[in-house]
Structures are given as C-alpha cells and as structure tokens.
Amino acid sequence: MTLDFTSDHAAPAHPAVLAAVAEANRGRTPSYGADPWTREAERRLRQVFGPTASYVPVFNGTGANVLALSAMTRRWESVLCAEDAHVHTDETAAPERAGLKLVLAPSPAGRIRPGGLAPHLAPGNRHRAQVSVLSLTQSTELGTCYDVADLRALCAEAHDLGLAVHLDGARLANAAATLGVSWAELTTAVGVDVVSLGSSKNGGLLGDGLVVLDPGTVPGIEFLQKAVGQLPAKTRFVSAQLLALLEDDLWHRNAEHANRQASRLAAGLGALPDVGLPVPTEANAVFVDLAAPVADRLTQDVALTTWRASGERRLLRLMTAWDTDPADVDRVVALVAAALGAGRPKRADQVCSSPTAPAVPRP
Template sequence: MVPVDTLHDITARTFASDNYAGVHPEVLAALAAANGGHQRAYGADVYTARLQEVLQGHFGPTAVGYPVFNGTGANVLALQTMLPRWGAVICADTAHINTDENAAPERVGGIKLLTVPTADGKLTPELIDRQAHGFGDQHRAQPGVVSITQSTEVGTLYTPAEIAAITAHAHGLGLRVHVDGSRLANAAAALDLPMRAFTTDVGVDVISLGGTKNGALFGEIVVVLDPGATPGIEFQRKVDMQLASKMRFVSAQLLALFEGDLWLRSAQHANAMAARLSTGVAAIPGVRITQPTQANGVFAALPLGVADRLREQAAFFYDWNRATGEVRWMCAFDTTEQDVDEFIAAVARAI
C-alpha cells in the first residue's frame, strides 16, 4: 500500500481537464479562514450574503446568486426553473448538457433537449430557428430556453455582439437565454472584457457560473440576472438536493475567486498556457489544430495511434473523436510553461 503522505507525487499534471487541477492555494486559505466558529446554515451566513454583493458588482444590481454543489446541478436547476413542465431547451449538439451530464436534464429535470449541429460549438439565430418551431402544438415539447456555452465545449468564444443577436432573437420568440458558464472566466480573460459585457449587458437571463474549473474545491453558482426568469428556484434547489447546509464553505471559495481578481488571474494564465501549447504543437508536422485556440482548450488531430502512444509516454488526455484522431488538451491555473514545453516535445517524439 502506498503511504498517504506520498500520494500527491503519483499523478503528474495532465492535459485532460482543468477539473484535474488541485485547489488554488488562495481558495484553500479562504476555506480555512471560514472554518472558525459557527455560522447560520443553508445560506443565511455572512459569506453567502457578501457573495451576493460581489456578484452584483460583476453582473449588476438585479443579480442574485444561488450556490450549488456542482456544474450539472447548476445547469439542471437553472433550466428546470426557467421552464414549464412541458418545456424544451434549444442547444448545440456539443453542449455539455447534451453530451456529458448523463441525461441529467432529461432524467432529473424532465427537460427535452432540442439539439442543433454546429461547426464550432456556437449557435446563431438561424441555427436556433431549426428547432424554434411547433409553438402551440401539443404533440411537440415547447421550446422555452436557448442555452449557450461560453467558452464553448470546443474552446471557441461568442463575442458580445453574437450573444446580443441570440438574446434578441430568442426574446422575440418568447424564449429565455441561459449561459453555461463553467469557463466564463476564461472567456472574459480571452475577450478582455468584464463578465457582464457578454451576459447582463446583452440580455442573458440566467448564468451557471463555474468555480471548480478555475481553482475551487467544489461549488458553482446559478446567477439569476432577470428576477422573473426562475420562479421558485429556492424551493427547486432543495428538491434537487443542491442546497448545502454548510453553504459558507461554497460561498467562501467563490468569494476567494470573485471578490478580487483571482478568477481573472487564474483564467488568464490557463489561456496563456493553451496558446503556448497550440503554437508549439501546430509547428509539428502531422499535427493539425482543428478549432481556434481562444480560451484554455486546444483541439488537434493527430495521426492514428499517436494519441495512445503519447498517453503512455507523457500525460493523460481525452480523445474528442477517436475515429478521426482528434484530441482535446486542457490547461489549468497550475499548468506551467515547463509542463507545456515538455508535452510539446513528447508530441514530437510520439509522431
């Protein structure tokens, strides 16, 4: 048996996911500081109260935050409360709610997902119209929400103008707009804009704002921008088993990220490491970058068989499309230049 005090040496940094990274030291310090004394439970604590003020600073005076345990819970809770029981969500076919949440929106939320194929993970008003029909037809699930991801599952970014066009079109059809923002910080860092510039200011109704992928131990938050968009959310959060009794420990982490600039510093670093990685591997014959590297993910196609050799020789990562040799490499707040340069060299050797 391996001694517990050596376990941290077993797994080197990988390029599998920003979820693989540990907890940012400043977040750990905030958790330790929040551990003293007693606080009221279920969100009636001083940390959660302060978090509301911080969120309003980022997203405007109407923003209200509902901390939850994880990203899937945030998405399901947000979408459930934005829809009637017979409602449906229009999303890209690559959306996390469609591909990586084990049908939780359908199984837990009872929500029909109306998916649209996209070339770059991004919806447009024209693509939305492929599924925005059948209103009033009792035989079809009724479209009620458009859900987009920023940054997308393939690492691309929506501009504020693109999101404004989506929200205007959706609202014109009577639809709400939800943003899966598990990597919203990376989008803001890449766009060099405050988060509200491509959410509140362009008409987004609700955000699932991520913490775990940017240095938190656990915890995300549903941020409601339009107070009328999520009736009963405080009750539904309890029904969905996403109401933490010791909520101060979720809120303290999110405060550590968003009260200052830790969220931005961490995202900027992860993005910079992805750019370094993308530039380095693109120069290797046989590697083809398949999507623009705009945030902290690099998508590339490798010759068949190379990915398996690379995982054996260097670091673990996931196939995106095994049939075509496309892979995904993610960078995190703790990815170093040395990590990147050594991995680039390993790619060259494997090829």
C-alpha cells in the same frame, strides 16, 4: 504519469481559496444561505453583474444547469442548445433524468449561429415539446468563445421568440479573459437571464453557483433548489471560495494563465508536421488531430481525453488550468515531436487559426 491535461478539474484548488475556506471554518454561523459569506458573495456579485442579480450557491456545475433549466421550464417545454453543448454531451443524461427535453441546434466550431433559432421551434404544435429556453455554453465544449456581438444577437433573437436565455458559464472566466471583457458584458449587458457560474474549473475547491439576472424566469427556485438536492447546508464554504476568486481579480488571473498555456501548446503543436488543429484555440482547450500511432504513444506519457477515434486518426483534447506549468506544455510538444520523428515545422499558413474552422462532433 506526471503530465495531466485531462481537465481543468484535475488542477488543485488555489491556495487563496483554501485559505478562505479555512478562515470561514471558525465558530458557528447560520446555515442554508443565511451566513455572512453568502450575503457578501451576493453583494459582490451585484457589483459585478448588476443591482438585481441574486446568487444561488450549489454543489456543482451539473446541478447548477439542471436547477436553472428545471426552474426555467414547465413540464411541456424544452431547451434549445448546441448539438455539442455540455448539457447534452457530458452530463450523463442528468437534464433528461430531470424531465428536460433537449432540442439540438447545429453548432459549427461549437457555437450556435444567430438567425437560426426559429426553425427549431414548433409554437402551438401540441405534438412537439414547446421550446422555452435557449441554453448557451461559454466557453463552448470545443474551447471556442461566443463574442459579445453574437451573444447580443442570440439573446435578442431568443427574446423576440419568447425564449429565456440560460448561459452555462462553467468556463465563463476563460471566455472573459480571452475576449478582454467583464462577466457583465457577456451576460447582463447582452440579455442573458440566468448564469451557471463556474468556479471549480478555475481554482475552486468544490461548489459552483447560479446568478439569476431576471428573477421572473425562475419562479420558485428557492424551493426547487432543495427539492433537487442542490441546497448546501454549510453554504459559507461555497461562498467563501467565490469571494476569494473575486478578490483582486484572482478569477481573471487564473483564467488568463490557463488560456495563455493553451495558446502556447497550440502554437507548439501547430508548428509540427502532420498535426492538425481542427478548431481554433480560444480558451483553455486544445484539440489536436494526430495519426493513431502518434496519439497512442502520446497517451502513454500524458493523461488526456481521446475525443474521437476515426480510422487511422485520433482527435485528442488537452486542457490547461490555472496551475499549468509552461515547462509541462513544452514537454508535451516535445513528446509529440519525438513520436513524429519531426524534422521540419509547418509553414505559418498551415496552422489553423480561423474562427470559422469546421465543427468537431463528439460521438
């Protein structure tokens, strides 16, 4: 099988990242974050996010989320998140295993809408876990993006209700590239308190990080990081990767390429008959609804994710990455066309592009 659209994690590390790791692999240096690479990464991140930002390198995105949310909550508190948030659907109950109660909010097209947080809280009710954190996923698990206005409204609403705000930014780069804004405009400027900053899905080798924007929301995080097994000994190798991605905006170029290939794939598939695109393609994920026989034939030639199987239809997810070849995108479209026996394309008004398309729940 030569075509792999399962995940942006399936992509190799960017050569610049590998070169940075090799360069860091010289001589001896202090460990556990005291190395020059980690100090430089924090300095650079302060230039990006603001002068009070601090950087916590970790092993992976799940670890970043669990560490952040654990530090942001007390034992009787809970986390409000989208019903299809990554922390709920794709982290194998890691938050629950860490003692975190997740409270789910409706999320049309993957996004929690502003104005609806209060009904999920039960302030003062000793029989209910007290919500203390709002966690948002950017870009969302359905490949859509929160725009700046909605983020600002959600953060203001959360803070007014006494909640801190965590942003799961495993694909923050893709969202920023789509919206044409900086990381700071999607985080610091709108009131986010803690960011799980992803790099492994955007050209990194391994390791991600936390960026703490309000240290008051994560008391004792330096101790908790060790306690939950997320303190790398050789932090220089995690931080060197981040520095490579920050150099000359490599993070943006990688994300922009991935997004562009997703748009190309969505446009090609959307022009075929009997092909549904139930949510808009806003980052680097394409969700496509196909008849079961067509989907089954496609999966013989393309590695992808079957998101939902319902009766005679299949909802498939295809992810693009920094290294996705446009020719491979076109091959996927051709394979679907061949499976359909396609003859005439859809009209333009039949291709879904509305940001208010219905949500696509995952079982």
